[in-house]
Amino acid sequence: MLQIQSKDELFAALRRRMPIMAGIILLGCVLSVLFALGQQKLYMATAVVQVENARISAPEEGIGVTSDAVRRIELIKQRMTSSKNLLRIGEQIGMFDVEDSSEELSRTSRLIIMREAIQIREIADDRINQPRTAPYALIIEATTDDPVRAAALANEVMQAGIEEARQQNLSRAEDALAFFDEEAARLEAAIEEKEAELAVFRRENDQALPSSVGALRTRLTSLEETAFGIDRDIAELQTTSTRQRDEVRQQEIALLEDQKALVETRMAEIEEAIARAPQVAQELALIERQIGNLQEQYRTVVSQRSDAELEQVLEARDQSDRLTVLERAVPADESISRSRRSIATIGAALSVALALGVAYAAEAFNPAIRTAAQLERRLGITPVITVPVVERRKSGWGSRLGILAALAALAAAVAAAVQFFGTRLLDPALWERFLPRSLAD
Structure with missing residues (x-):
């Protein structure tokens, strides 16, 4: 049971646990800053494709025609995100460029990068108790660490989808005509x-x-x-x-x-x-x-x-069902990811909370009676006299060794973090993104 019942006792407990709290807060802040510096900023670019119906209607329209249109759109989406198409676009816009040529990405790694960077959504009339209708727009979202590259990726996928839709329609018409012949x-x-x-x-x-x-x-x-x-x-x-x-x-x-x-x-x-x-x-x-x-x-x-x-x-006259560009993707001005400053702030707050939790645990596991007020509350006896603890003068080597050990541990943690994050900490552009513009200039 804790013996803290007043502000003075609370402040006294904090002073007693201040060394360990300071170490935890310092180490947590350093690790939070390193973690924030290691996070990449992500930018999203969005391209919108409109699905236009045929300018001249087919002789027969109905549920069958709608279902066929839905299947065609699904097929176009699948081909837009096919392995061959994604790898071609990634090579074209430089998604797989690495600084070290010996660390060339495998085909599986490249596909994972591209599939995580691309997302295609449909906009359709999805009212309740209504049959599924063909979408009237496709939204292509590309997310990368470079706003220009994200816009290029979204536009290339959009263009590939438009070409694929046209080729699919032409091929379908030619195959149907040949079959009926x-x-x-x-x-x-x-x-x-x-x-x-x-x-x-x-x-x-x-x-x-x-x-x-x-x-x-x-x-x-x-x-x-x-x-x-x-x-x-x-x-x-x-x-x-x-x-x-x-x-x-x-x-x-x-x-x-x-x-x-x-x-x-x-x-x-x-x-x-x-x-x-x-x-x-x-x-x-x-x-x-x-x-x-x-x-x-x-x-x-x-x-x-x-x-x-x-x-x-x-x-052939471009009057059938087709995909047209409704909005091209442009480079984003702001990142969609959490800012490094907020990450560092959250890390510091969590470090303070952890330090307080450790201090609370230390007090809970060592509920010693340290003041006359605590003795009177605990035993109901009013002490006649209190004798302060008189510590023997020490040489100071123990405390010095403890401080040195803490500094060594902190240095080891910093070194490990530097080794983990590599040369990113030495990149001036990285610090310019994290620091305020006035300091960066």
């Missing part, structure tokens, strides 16, 4: 093949076609009457007695029987054709339906090809 040629060949198959089928089954069944039935009836007439003539020859000789009559009967055989053969052919008529009609309908489907697909492909051709023309 190939599809139209394939369907034309398929239609020609089916029409040739239909012609062969009609030629091979001309008698069994649905359009010929009626004529076949009429022909069959006529042949039946003919056969009946032949039978009648044969019966008359066989029953009628004439002066003709038997040989002549037999020849006439044989001739009539041959005629009847021909008629019956023809009747059998017609009956077979009529029997096959339903199957022929089904196969004919199947071929015609296939041809109709191919023709419908061909008309659809021709219509889509016209749309693709229109899109290619619009893209």
Whole structure:
């Protein structure tokens, strides 16, 4: 339990712990200043790209078109931050320049630097209970330790995105047009093949076609009457007695029987054709339906090809969906990072707080009774006399050695900090940024 109950006792405790508090505060302030000097100032540059819709609307617009636009923007963002593009831009603006040529950055390190320096955000209509719409602007933010380099980085990424969007639109239109050309040629060949198959089928089954069944039935009836007439003539020859000789009559009967055989053969052919008529009609309908489907697909492909051709023309005239520069990035006048002076001030305040905490802990772990007032509060006894502590005169080497040890520790900490931060402390430009302008001048 602490014995501090008044201002005098508080000040006395602070005086007792002043050496250790002073050491902590001094060391903390030095380390805070070194840490502040080692921090880089970061500058942010912002470029804004506007996503413009097509000047001539597509024939069909709806949710599908919006979803396609969202996917295109996402693809453009991914290609803007692709490894190849970031490495090219970083090399171009000198993001990977190092003082020591032997410490060349690896590819992974370069990508990490670029991805941490670039951020792309979308601006879209994100109202609640509304379907996702395509963004109408992209914000490109670049953060580096050099304001000019940050502006150059944002502008280069923006320009790369614009070029990528244009190339993507052109490539998409050309690929779509080539695809529909190939599809139209394939369907034309398929239609020609089916029409040739239909012609062969009609030629091979001309008698069994649905359009010929009626004529076949009429022909069959006529042949039946003919056969009946032949039978009648044969019966008359066989029953009628004439002066003709038997040989002549037999020849006439044989001739009539041959005629009847021909008629019956023809009747059998017609009956077979009529029997096959339903199957022929089904196969004919199947071929015609296939041809109709191919023709419908061909008309659809021709219509889509016209749309693709229109899109290619619009893209060539720069009238389709595109990205335009709304605001170019300019070098920032002020840093976005915390100033070195504020960092040093915060470090000093934390050092004071730590020193007070250590002093409090030291008093808490050593709650000795040092005054008559503390004795009276603690034991309820009023002391009659108090004898001050009479210290023996010492040679002073102990205190001197303690001071020397503290100075050595402080020097070691400073040396370690100098070794850690390198030659940055010797850079005059660094001190000019940290010190006030009047002192720097």
